[in-house]
Each structure stands twice: as C-alpha cells, then as structure tokens.
Amino acid sequence: MTVFKGFLTITKRNLRMVFLYIIIFLAISLLTQKMLGTQGAVSFKQERLNIAVLDRDGGRLAEGLTEYLSVYHNIKDIPDDESILQDRLFYREIYYIVTIPEDFENKVLHGAQTLPVTKVPGSTSGFYVDQQINTFINSVRVMTDGGFSLTDAVEKVKEYSQETPDVTMIDKNGHGGVMPGHAFMYQYMPYIIISILCYTLGYIMIEFNKPDVRKRMRCSAVSDRTLNTQLFLGYTVVGFAVWCICTIMPVFVYGRQFLTDANLPFYLMNSFVLTIVSLTLAFFSGSLLKSEELISAVVNVLSLGMSFLCGVFVSMEILGKGVLTVAHFLPVYWYEVSNNLLAGNKSLSPAQMTEFFTGLGIQLLFAAALFGAALVFRKNRAQTEG
Amino acid sequence: MIHIDNLVKRYGTLVALDHLSLDIKEGEIFGLLGPNGSGKTTAINCLLSLLKYDKGTITIFGKEMHPDSYDIKQNIGVVMQNVAVFEQMSVWENIDYFCGLYIKDKEKRRELVEEAIRFTGLQDFKKMRPKKLSGGLLRRLNIACGIVHKPKLIIMDEPTVAVDPQSRNRILEGILELNRQGSTIIYTSHYMEEVEQICSRIAIIDHGQVLSIGTTEELKSMIKTGETITIEAVALSEDKLAQIRRLPHVFDISYEEQILKIRLSSAKHNLVRILNYMQEHDIAFGRVFSELPTLNDVFLEITGKELRD
Numbered sequence: 001m002t003v004f005k006g007f008l009t010i011t012k013r014n015l016r017m018v019f020l021y022i023i024i025f026l027a028i029s030l031l032t033q034k035m036l037g038t039q040g041a042v043s044f045k046q047e048r049l050n051i052a053v054l055d056r057d058g059g060r061l062a063e064g065l066t067e068y069l070s071v072y073h074n075i076k077d078i079p080d081d082e083s084i085l086q087d088r089l090f091y092r093e094i095y096y097i098v099t100i101p102e103d104f105e106n107k108v109l110h111g112a113q114t115l116p117v118t119k120v121p122g123s124t125s126g127f128y129v130d131q132q133i134n135t136f137i138n139s140v141r142v143m144t145d146g147g148f149s150l151t152d153a154v155e156k157v158k159e160y161s162q163e164t165p166d167v168t169m170i171d172k173n174g175h176g177g178v179m180p181g182h183a184f185m186y187q188y189m190p191y192i193i194i195s196i197l198c199y200t201l202g203y204i205m206i207e208f209n210k211p212d213v214r215k216r217m218r219c220s221a222v223s224d225r226t227l228n229t230q231l232f233l234g235y236t237v238v239g240f241a242v243w244c245i246c247t248i249m250p251v252f253v254y255g256r257q258f259l260t261d262a263n264l265p266f267y268l269m270n271s272f273v274l275t276i277v278s279l280t281l282a283f284f285s286g287s288l289l290k291s292e293e294l295i296s297a298v299v300n301v302l303s304l305g306m307s308f309l310c311g312v313f314v315s316m317e318i319l320g321k322g323v324l325t326v327a328h329f330l331p332v333y334w335y336e337v338s339n340n341l342l343a344g345n346k347s348l349s350p351a352q353m354t355e356f357f358t359g360l361g362i363q364l365l366f367a368a369a370l371f372g373a374a375l376v377f378r379k380n381r382a383q384t385e386g
Numbered sequence: 387m388i389h390i391d392n393l394v395k396r397y398g399t400l401v402a403l404d405h406l407s408l409d410i411k412e413g414e415i416f417g418l419l420g421p422n423g424s425g426k427t428t429a430i431n432c433l434l435s436l437l438k439y440d441k442g443t444i445t446i447f448g449k450e451m452h453p454d455s456y457d458i459k460q461n462i463g464v465v466m467q468n469v470a471v472f473e474q475m476s477v478w479e480n481i482d483y484f485c486g487l488y489i490k491d492k493e494k495r496r497e498l499v500e501e502a503i504r505f506t507g508l509q510d511f512k513k514m515r516p517k518k519l520s521g522g523l524l525r526r527l528n529i530a531c532g533i534v535h536k537p538k539l540i541i542m543d544e545p546t547v548a549v550d551p552q553s554r555n556r557i558l559e560g561i562l563e564l565n566r567q568g569s570t571i572i573y574t575s576h577y578m579e580e581v582e583q584i585c586s587r588i589a590i591i592d593h594g595q596v597l598s599i600g601t602t603e604e605l606k607s608m609i610k611t612g613e614t615i616t617i618e619a620v621a622l623s624e625d626k627l628a629q630i631r632r633l634p635h636v637f638d639i640s641y642e643e644q645i646l647k648i649r650l651s652s653a654k655h656n657l658v659r660i661l662n663y664m665q666e667h668d669i670a671f672g673r674v675f676s677e678l679p680t681l682n683d684v685f686l687e688i689t690g691k692e693l694r695d
Contacts, residue, residue, distance in 0.1 A: 002486030006472070009483075013474040212470030216531070219434050220487035221460040 003227055007234030010204050018200045022245060025195050029188040049125050051096040052078045057104040064154030068136045071161050089118060095125045109141055182250040182258040183343035189246055189271050190332045191312050195303040196242050197282040201235055202295035205286035218382060228375060232283060239279040243272060263342040266356060270338045273363045277331045280370035287374045311336040331366035334359040387412040387570055393442035395428055402428040403594040415565050417585030418574040419681060425594035426574040430543050460488055463537035467544045469528045471516050478512040481530050488535035502534040522553025533564060540564060541572045546580060558584055578681035590685055597688045609687040610637060611679045612652025615660055618672035619646045633663060
C-alpha cells in the first residue's frame with residue numbers, strides 16, 4: 001500500500017488547501033441558496049404598470065375593456081398624439097398603449113381583426129398585458145355567444161376580475177408544497193463536490209504526474225494496475241471525507257427538518273453516487289492535467305458548465321429544451337432529476353422509485369465510462385512517453 | 387547478466403537504436419559513453435521496458451525482459467537523469483516511499499532507508515523537503531531513492547549532470563562502493579573522465595550503434611594515437627614542419643597560433659626524440675606537454691568528431 005500511503009501523505013500536506021476550498025465553496029453555496037431559497041417561497045407580487053388606452057370607439061365594450069384593465073394597471077391620461085406616445089413609451093413613462101378602433105365590437109369581438117397595441121418589443125410587461133386583453137375579449141366573446149347581452153357580459157367579466165382566488169399548495173412533499181431548504185442544498189451539491197474534488201485531487205496528482213516520478217514508479221516492481229488501484233483508493237478516502245462533510249452541513253443548517261425527511265436515505269444515496277462520479281471525473285482530469293493553472297481553468301469550465309446546463313444554479317423548469325437535451329449527456333443532469341423527485345414528493349411511488357434508481361444507474365454508468373477513459377489514457381501515455 | 391541482441395528502435399524515420407548489441411557481465415561497472423542524442427537514454431529506456439522497441443531481444447538475469455517482468459524489476463534500481471522525487475515529501479519519506487515499491491516489510495524497509503541515508507550522507511537532512519536541498523544534495527537523494535532496496539543491477543543515467551565537483555566526487559566514490567558491495571552498474575555519461583575513472587568496461591555509442599567496446603586500455607590501444615606532444619614553438623617554417631612530420635612514429639601534426647601539436651604512435655622515448663630534434667635544429671620552444679590518449683581521442687579517431695560536439 002505504498003502508493004496509497006504516499007497519496008495520503010501528500011494529501012496531509014495539502015489539508016489546509018483542501019479545507020480552504022471546502023469552506024469557500026460551502027460558504028458560496030450556502031449564501032446563494034439562502035437567498036434563492038427565500039425568494040422562491042414569497043417572491044410573487046402582482047405588478048401595476050402605467051399604460052395608455054386610446055378609445056376611438058367609445059362603446060360599451062371599449063369602456064368595459066378600459067375599466068377591466070384599470071383593475072390591474074394605472075391608466076394614464078395621455079393625448080392621442082403618436083410622437084408624444086412614442087416618447088413616453090421610449091422613456092418608460094408608460095409600458096403599453098392600447099388603441100381601441102372605431103367599430104371595436106364588430107372588428108375585434110366578432111371579426112378577425114386584432115387589437116392594435118404598442119409595447120416594448122419582447123418585454124414581459126407587454127406579454128403580461130397581452131394576456132389580460134386576450135382573457136377579457138375571449139371571456140366576453142364566450143358569454144355573448146352563450147346568450148348574455150354585451151353589457152351583462154362586460155359586467156360579469158369585470159365582476160370576476162375583482163375576485164381574488166385562494167391558492168392552497170398541495171402538500172405533496174410534506175413541506176407545504178414548498179421546496180425544503182435542504183433540497184436546495186442538495187441541488188447545489190454537484191457544484192460543491194465536483195469543484196472541491198477536482199481542485200484538491202488535481203493539485204495532489206501534480207506530484208504523481210511528474211514524468212520522472214512516473215517513470216521511476218513504472219521501473220519498479222509495482223504493476224500499473226496496483227498503482228492505479230492504490231491511487232484511486234486514495235481518491236476514495238478523500239471523496240468519502242468530502243461527502244461526509246457535505247452530508248453533515250445540512251444537519252447543522254436545517255437540523256430536524258432534514259433529519260425527519262422521509263427521503264433522507266435517498267438524498268444520501270444520490271449524493272454518494274454523485275461523489276463517485278465526481279471522483280472518476282477528478283481521476284480523469286487529474287491524470288490529464290499537469291499544471292495548477294490548467295487545473296484551475298478546466299475545473300472551472302467543468303463545474304460551472306455542468307452546473308449551468310444541468311439545473312444546479314437555475315431550476316430545470318426554466319431551462320430551454322435545447323439545453324436540457326444537451327444536459328442529458330452529463331451526469332449532473334441525472335443527479336438533479338433524482339433530486340427534484342425527492343424535493344417534490346413526500347414519498348416516492350413505485351414508478352418514481354424506478355425513475356430515481358434509473359438516475360442513479362445512469363450516473364454510475366458515467367462514472368464507469370470516466371474511470372475507463374482515465375485508465376486507457378494513463379496506459380497510452382505510459383506507452384508513448386517512455 | 388544482461389544480453390541485448392540486435393535492438394532496433396525507430397522514432398518515425400529516425401533510427402535511435404540501430405541493431406545495438408551488448409553483453410554486460412555480473413559485477414561490472416559498464417559505461418555507455420556517447421554524445422548527447424547518441425541513443426544512450428533510449429537504450430536504457432528499452433532495457434527497462436519503458437519504451438517499446440521495433441526489433442531485438444533483451445535478457446536480464448537470464449529471463450527475457452517485458453513491461454510486466456516484475457520479478458526482474460524487483461532487482462533493478464534506477465537513478466534517473468533528472469531528479470525524480472516528491473516535492474511534498476521529506477527526504478526520509480521519499481526514500482521510504484520508493485523503497486516501499488520493492489520492500490513490503492516495514493522493519494526491513496526502515497533499516498534499508500537508514501542505510502541509504504547513511505550511504506549518501508543525508509543524515510542531517512532527513513526531515514527536509516527537496517526544495518530546501520542544494521543541487522548536490524538533491525542528486526544524492528535521487529541516488530538514495532534508486533539504490534535503497536539494494537538491487538543487484540543499478541542503472542544510472544547521467545547522475546552527475548549539473549553537479550558541483552565535490553558532490554560529483556562523492557557520487558563517484560559511492561558508485562564504486564556500491565559495486566564493491568556486489569551491485570552490477572550500468573553508467574551512462576557524456577563525461578569521459580568519469581567513465582574512464584570508474585568503469586571496468588565501456589561501450590562507445592553514436593547514432594544508436596556500438597562503435598567500440600572494451601576496457602579503457604583496450605579502447606585506447608585500438609587507436610593509432612599513442613601519445614600527443616604539445617610544444618610552444620615560435621615561427622616554425624613549412625620546411626621544419628615537414629621534417630618533424632617525417633620523424634619516426636609521428637603520424638599527424640598541427641601548428642596553430644605558435645602551438646605545435648604532434649600525434650605519435652605508441653613507442654618508447656617519443657618525447658626525448660622530439661626535444662632532441664628541436665635542440666639540434668636550434669628551434670626555440672617554451673612549455674612542453676605530453677599526454678597519453680583519452681577516450682575523447684578514441685571517439686575522435688573512430689567518428690572523426692569530438693565527444694562533446
């Protein structure tokens with residue numbers, strides 16, 4: 001076990017750096033997830049926009065639309081002058097201009113013409129008001145088609161708009177439907193574990209990657225297989241220690257909430273498998289990279305890249321289809337899929353259980369592929385280097 | 387002990403080893419002498435199975451050498467050209483680590499490490515990290531890591547490169563001591579004085595071929611030059627130079643910047659004969675040197691170029 005002991009001796013020499021990285025990454029992720037975690041629960045607030053309505057019709061339907069929009073927004077009284085309106089829009093004094101044409105009812109409600117509007121192109125505010133106008137017109141259309149008079153239909157739609165629905169989140173996950181804090185922490189774990197393991201093990205491996213040291217070891221009575229096995233055993237010890245620290249952290253931060261979560265064993269399983277993947281990734285990059293600068297650059301690209309693509313920093317629901325398709329080819333994606341299952345459900349159904357273990361299996365396949373690739377690389381390098 | 391037969395190693399179109407054959411006997415200090423790029427290190431790398439070769443066979447301790455011949459490797463120690471140690475381990479830890487690649491028993495290993503430290507004179511530096519050691523001490527550490535497990539065969543690839551004269555002498559004395567203790571040593575260098583000083587047999591190689599092989603005396607006797615006489619002489623005419631060239635045993639002369647260099651074949655009283663001629667012909671001369679042939683002369687005569695070209 002000489003190589004293994006040597007690995008641990010060098011790790012011991014680098015303990016200060018290992019702890020420094022652990023503290024830095026844990027602090028960053030704790031702060032970030034604290035901020036985002038709180039926002040997620042209470043951040044929705046209905047915004048009132050300043051908008052202008054140019055009523056060139058003056059009929060009941062037009063009045064109704066103006067009154068309906070005034071429930072949600074501030075209607076600004078602005079002269080019907082194109083240049084003035086454009087100036088106000090440009091300086092964001094108003095965000096949206098609705099022009100109600102003459103004969104509004106026939107042209108828009110019963111006809112195929114759309115309501116002319118001016119808005120900030122591609123803006124969320126524009127989309128927001130669009131949706132409200134569509135809701136109003138469609139609702140009135142449905143009611144008049146159903147036999148209501150226009151006046152009654154407008155009144156009814158206005159009446160309904162005043163009502164505030166009570167929303168009760170279904171408590172699917174035992175935390176009132178809200179994502180628990182420790183789930184956020186586990187969502188961030190890939191970034192922490194990949195960064196810490198790839199950085200620290202990469203630095204340790206610089207010593208073992210020196211061509212002359214490697215040459216001397218290859219001249220010795222220790223086979224390549226024994227050498228690689230003992231090195232990976234060293235990796236495993238460091239990886240297990242980092243996993244333990246990362247597992248203890250939620251206990252300190254979230255205490256009982258975390259310890260009483262029925263999915264606790266699954267969280268541990270998922271993060272443990274992720275640690276194995278990270279170890280093989282670190283073994284691969286550690287075999288490949290020879291300088292501190294390279295390690296720093298490559299590890300940043302790997303950890304940040306995978307985190308952004310696979311839903312570590314941003315929830316998967318927000319990610320685009322294309323991004324998610326690419327993410328399928330990265331192990332962290334499957335970790336996040338499993339983590340989302342645990343965060344969203346109090347207990348897993350048999351189908352969800354299958355999905356969860358499929359995620360773990362795919363992660364393990366990635367680990368096996370990375371480990372194999374690292375071994376092949378190390379063997380080829382040994383043959384070509386001499 | 388070692389038999390290398392018709393070894394060929396190519397790097398693309400470059401032939402690094404061209405049908406190299408060598409036999410090294412047990413108990414020898416065998417020198418591989420050649421200029422930089424002559425194929426010494428390639429030969430060593432093939433010998434250790436660090437490099438795949440295109441043709442030929444290598445037999446060590448009576449067995450054919452392969453990358454997985456761990457029983458053979460168990461009895462080989464290697465001292466690399468560059469210092470191959472861990473920067474983050476102390477002197478003791480480094481030697482113990484490399485010893486551990488051969489010796490599993492902890493107690494025996496401890497004894498061997500202590501012995502290697504004593505042998506290389508590193509007692510006062512056991513706990514120091516390599517970056518705190520001087521160049522000479524680093525080289526000694528490098529040697530300690532290579533010989534700590536007391537191998538039967540030690541391969542030393544230019545172990546004295548960039549070492550101060552004091553450390554170099556200590557290293558050379560150490561090599562002789564290792565040989566006295568029973569190790570067979572293969573020593574590569576482009577410093578002919580070192581090779582001449584310690585090696586019992588020498589192979590001169592260039593362009594991956596063995597040009598000549600034998601003891602120092604045998605190699606020197608193979609060449610025409612038996613003695614080189616250098617004389618400071620003023621204004622020698624072409625006529626006089628032609629007369630000197632015709633003297634017995636003289637086969638080559640050169641005269642540049644008032645330095646006359648005469649190469650003679652081996653014979654008695656060469657110097658007396660030359661000085662008599664100078665006196666008889668009233669040729670004024672200053673300092674006179676007489677040198678026996680060196681390995682550089684051997685190399686020069688075989689290849690037509692200096693060893694350190």
